[in-house]
Amino acid sequence: MKSIVKTTAAVAALVLGAGGAVAQDFPVRPINMIVPFNAGGGTDLLLRAFAPHFAEAVGGDAFVSNMAGGSGTVAAAALAGQKPDGYQMGYWSVTVATVQPQIKDIPYGLDSWTPICSVAASPTVLFTQADSPFKTVDDVVAAVKANPGKYIYGSSGPGAITHLTTVAAFSGLGVIDQMKHLPFQGSGPAMQAMAAGTIQFFGDTELLMTRGDFRPLVVFNNERLSSMPDVPTAAEVGIAAPLNELYLWGGLFAPAGLEPAVTQKLSAACEMAINSDGFQKFAADTSTVLNYRNAADFDPFYRAQYAANSALIDAAGL
Amino acid sequence: MTSLFSERRIVSVVIFLLAVGLVLSTFGLEFADLGGAFSPMFFPRIILFILLGLAVLNVGIDMLAVRVAQPIEVLPVSVIAVAFLAYVLLLVPLGYFLSSTGVGAIILFAVGLRNPLQVVLVPAAASGALVGLFNHVLKMPLPTSPFFWWI
Amino acid sequence: MIASLPEALGLIFTFEGLLVLSLGTMLGIILGALPGIGSTVAVAMILPFTLSMSQAPAILLLLAIHAGSVYGGSISAILINTPGTPQSAATCLDGYPMAQRGEAGKALGWATVASVIGGLASAVVLIFAAPQLAAFALNFGPIETFALILLGLTCIVSVSEGSLIKGLMAGFMGLFLSTVGGDPITGEARFTFGHFQLIAGFDLLAVVIGVFALSEVLTRAAASPEDIKPLVAFNGIVLPKLSEWKGRVKGLVKSVLIGNGIGVLPGTGAATAAFIAYAEARRSAPTRANFGKGEPDGLIASESANNAVTGGALVPTMALGIPGDAITAVMLATLTLHGVTPGIRLMSDNPVLMAAIFAGFFVINLMLLPLGMVVSRMAAPILRIKEAYMLVMISLLCTVGVFFVRGNPFDLLVMAVAGIIGFILRRQGYPMAPLVIGMVLGPTLEISLRQGLIITDGSFSAFFVGHPIAGVLAVIAVGMLALPVIRVIKDRQVSA
Structure with a gap:
């Protein structure tokens, strides 16, 4: 009898320790945030400034790792094949997430991701x-x-x-x-x-x-920028949709099929981290335009961008 | 007597065949037909044609010249080469520590060390120190094993 | 610039400033001296620490790590024939033969002094002429760049040990390897043969570490136990005497100028400069017959040029806000983090900070001499450990170094395969330095050629009309190619 209890406990411990993603206990080990470019670039520094606030918000540990090459596609392709356990996320820009998969033969695409949150957009x-x-x-x-x-x-x-x-x-x-x-x-x-x-x-x-x-x-942009009020928007000079709005945005993505409770937790932590004083100061110092969307809003936005950018790709002849 | 199939001649013929194969591969590929400098094959084709020309000359030179091959200890080299290939392939699935300890032990064994303590402990200590430094002090993780996330 | 120097020196000559500079330089030398760990990884390792520092110390620390690691690479290149970075590949050519002769201390002495002089000279140029040089660099459009790279390629001829044909083959193999992956003009994947991983191309460092360091491990393992050469004997740096400089100063000056000039131009870098300077020295030095067999002039050329580049690369970075290489790009990004906008107004808006960076760079190069002596003294006992352990350490460090360059496990496979193929080719007399030159110059050669053709609507003959700089460079390149032929003919006439 005693040994059965012992065995059950041992098995349970093993499952928890190895499999891991039970929402209320999440996270039990450090979260890896992947930058698809080399250390020291703009994206890398943004994520390095973001990671400590994110770690605090999610109540665990987080670190940044770099995987460069192929305009960001190497990292995205590597993450797309991973287990969706919430311990691995990538920071993809508009080009990595929506443009590269449409112009190159690469092993990820529209449905490879669970979008977590958008962080910046200019x-x-x-x-x-x-x-x-x-x-x-x-x-x-x-x-x-x-x-x-x-x-x-x-x-x-x-x-x-x-x-x-x-x-x-x-x-x-x-x-x-x-x-x-x-x-x-x-x-x-x-x-x-x-x-x-x-x-x-x-x-x-x-x-x-x-x-x-x-x-x-x-x-x-959809309206003139306050910093340069004399410069017309694309729509004003006669550039028709969908070519009239183009943003360099970036956000966190996990592999497709992440448990909704974990997605929620990560998305909420993302909001807290963006609103933290430390990260706000970083954004002000580097003139980064922050733009938070939670997981529920980011998903349709990402899909709409994917479709809109295919028109641009056609026009570019890529 | 051995000269017809000397190591050197085989290498030069293999390079020649590779160059031929690569030159052929630049034709008949489905690239957008933009022509001239816009073609992705424009530059590689120039390079490969020159390489092919050099390879032809090289085969000729190696066929004419007779050289004595350097001595080689085939066994340790082959063992280390194969072990290293296996190592880089197993590095991600097994993690840096386990795979490095393994390949380190094989290298030491291959070059003639037999004391099991030295053969295992030295690579284990070296890779353990590196994992400790990178994964835990610098937070720049090397690949970890599926068994324990911290090593 | 010069007016702000006194205030800038006040920033450097503080306890914190000097501590950062000396510790950073020391750490840079150590990291650079480890086989496999190059400047890129050294900077990546230190980057997180700079994020919490203030402006000037953060940039100075990055600079110190960078300059230190460029110099440190020469230590492993000379002592164990494994350059940690492409830029020390040219150093192996004469450094290792010297070390094998038992003159390791002397080889390091020459390398150290040449590095220090190259670095100091580039710091002076930086302080006095950065804006003018940056303006001059604007004359280098795609067509001029193409001509310059063509000139660089002629180095292959002079670093081809043994067989010229085999050297040229290695060079063209390198050029071919650089074309694998995404096309720079259309973005299409080339020579990937269905393997997605190849879309990012072959990483230069993975190939360099493979063909030099890993193949060295295999070469040592291949030697039969009786004729294993012991690792070189080394007991610390022996500085060259003043009298030994006789006849070498001209080469040094030339190499420093080459390093500075190439550093200023975008898209070239330290490895290119080291090879071009080496080739030029080999062409013109009175001692040219001894090159490749352990001639100090070869060491002086490559080491003074690659250190001069670190200063040269700062010119476009600081004067135009345009990074000269990967490392200066990191420095610029770090500046933005501290609220400084990189760009053309960088120098005029932040004169004191810029002056502090330039002066700090000068101090770093002064420190290379004493710190280099300390570090190589520390390295001496390591060289006395069992050779078998050394092989394991080199293998493990190379793996770490290659892994962290791009974080891509595929690069490790590239390194392993390059090591095995490099071992086979080296045995058959194919020199590996030309392969590295080909890979270094390949991407710039291709994009500048194709950009030039796009600009001229596909007319190659238009390249040299109205582009005087390109014309002159092309003439020199042809001359460099013709020279060995002329020499051979002359020698024949003499002997006949």
Whole structure:
């Protein structure tokens, strides 16, 4: 009799210890937050600032790990195959979650994830060199039509948010076939090429734009930005939906099939962490635009973005 | 007598065959037909054609020249090479500590150490120290075993 | 810039400032000296600690770790023939033969002094000419970059030990390996043959560690017990005497300039600089016949150039807010964390901070000399442990180093396979340094060529019209290629 009790207890302990994801006890071991890029990049620092507040909110331990390569797809593909136990989450950007799976043959897709929460979202801006002759979008369209094949837009790589921004702009304006696309390896070389005059147009978030001497032409947001009230939105210059809004957003994803109670717990912890003083200060220091959505709202948002971005991918010819 | 199938000649022929295979693989692939610099195969094809040309020359040179092969202890090298391949494949499923201790012990055994204490304890101590440092002090985890999350 | 120096020195010469600089440099040297652990992993290890520090110390710590690890890589390259990073690969070529001759202490002495001079010179350039250099770098568009990389590729000829054909083959194998994975222009996957893992391409460090460190382990295991060469004898650094510098100063100056110049340009880096400087020294040094057999001039060239790059890479980073390499990108990101906006106004908005960084960089390079001597003295007893244990330690550390570069277990498989293939190729006389050069230069060569063709609408002949810099570089490249041929012909005439 005694031995049966003992055995049951031992088995129970084993199951709890190894299998783990019983919601009320969650978490019993550290949570791994995966950055799909190298240590020290923007995404990495955001998550490193986020992790301690998240750990406190969820009442456990959390650490950040990096897995880089293939524009973030290597990490996402690795996580997609993992057990959905809530101990592993990835921070995917709009491109990793919604663009890459549609342009590359990779082992994850729309239904591979349990979206947990969105953390940040910034609208993108199309810009040119501050001393360029182009003051408005109309100037650009007129110049491109007058000299087909002369003007070049840059990007930080095929399928990157910088590429999508320029494609949304010039495809929406109907002049993309009369321009050339020059991809670079990262935003740094592209910005340098802009300063040197090799490329004339580039698109990125407002934060990136403020680093150089650039002139914004159009912003891909639903309304004008308070920081640059004179810059028109894409809809105002005649760019039709779904190309008129484009955000660089990022959020936490767990593998598909996560227990709803655990999802709830993680999503709530995410909200607490975003609202914590420490993380708010980080966002203010780095000009990160926070945008929290809980698991219930993030899921439909993510699916809608996936569908909307397929139009952009077609326009980009990817 | 042994010269026709010397190690060196086999290697140069294998490289030549690989180059031929890679050159062939650049044709008949389904890439968007953009032509010129836009084609993903534009650059690799240039490289591979030059490599193929060099490989042909190389086969010729190695066929003409006669060289004495360096001596080699085949057994320890093969054991270590196979063990290392198994090690990198088992590193994630078994975790860094267990797999490293295993491969370390095999290397020590292969190069002639026989004292079981040395053969097992040295690799275990080394990999244990690394796991302790990275997983627990720096919080930069190496892969862990399925049995215990902390090691 | 110079006006802010006094205030900046006040930031550095505090207890905290000097502590951070000396501890950081020391730690950087140790991490760099461990086989397999390179600058990237060293910086990743230290990054979490910098997050809680204030502006200046955080950046200085990262800089110290970086500069220290670039130098530290030369220690393992010389003593056990396993470069921790691609940038020390050129150091092995002459460093290890010297060590085998029993001159390990001397080899490290040359490497240390060359590193310090390279670093200090680049710090001076940085302090006085960063904005001007950054403006000059803007002249390097895709076409100029292509010509420069072409020039870099000619190094393959000069580092091909033994057989030129086999060296060229290794170089082109490296170029081919760099094309595997996502296409940089269209994003399509190439040569993945259905294996998703290959989409990220072959990691340079995984291949470098494989073909150098792991194949060295196999080579040692392959030697029969009677002719195992003992690990090199080493009892600490022996600094070169002043008289020994005779005839070597010109090469040193040239290498420092090459390192600085290449560091300033985006997308090139320390490994490129080290190889180009090495090739140039091998072309022009009076001692060129001894290169590859343990000639100090070879060591001086690669070590002074790769350390000069650390300063050069700071030029576009600080003057334009554009990172010069992966490490400076981390520094910029760390700055944003402290509320500093990187960008073209970085220097004008934060003159004191920038001056502190530049001056700190100078101090770090001064510290390399004494700290390098301390660390290599610590390394001496480690070299006396049983060789079998050493093989295990190298294997385990390489695994750790390669794993943390991208966190991708697939890279470990790449390392293992590269190690085995590298071992087979090395036995058959294929030199491995050209393979590394090919892999380092391949991505930039390809993207700059294709970008150039997009700009000129597919006309290669348009490359050298209206691009004087590109034209000059291309002429030099052709000259470098022709030179060995001319020499051979001349030698024949002499002997005939």
